[in-house]
Amino acid sequence: PATKEVPRRLLHPKKKTVGVRIPDNRVVQALLAELGEPLLSSTLLMPDEEDPLTQGWEIKERLDHQVDAVIDAGDCGSEPTTVVDFSSGVAEVVRRGTGDPSRFE
Structure with missing residues (x-):
């Protein structure tokens, strides 16, 4: 498949x-599949x-007038995710959180 250019507004x-x-x-x-x-x-x-808001019912209650849909798949938690930086071509764990980073260390 062709590579799509990343919109500038999504770039850090x-x-x-x-x-x-x-x-x-x-x-x-x-959903992704x-x-x-x-x-x-x-x-x-x-x-x-x-x-952050993490409960679907609360998001719907507070933002229903601004969003098209809310899919409530249960609590997603509020712990930050693990962040792995690949920008240099080598994996570097820059934040530990949910998600096991051991395969990148």
């Missing part, structure tokens, strides 16, 4: 890199709040 403003999440969630995996292409996602952190 200083590093010119893009982060990719590889979720271990059966609902997200099923059905769509056959990536999804854009983000941690849902509301302005002036410290903790």
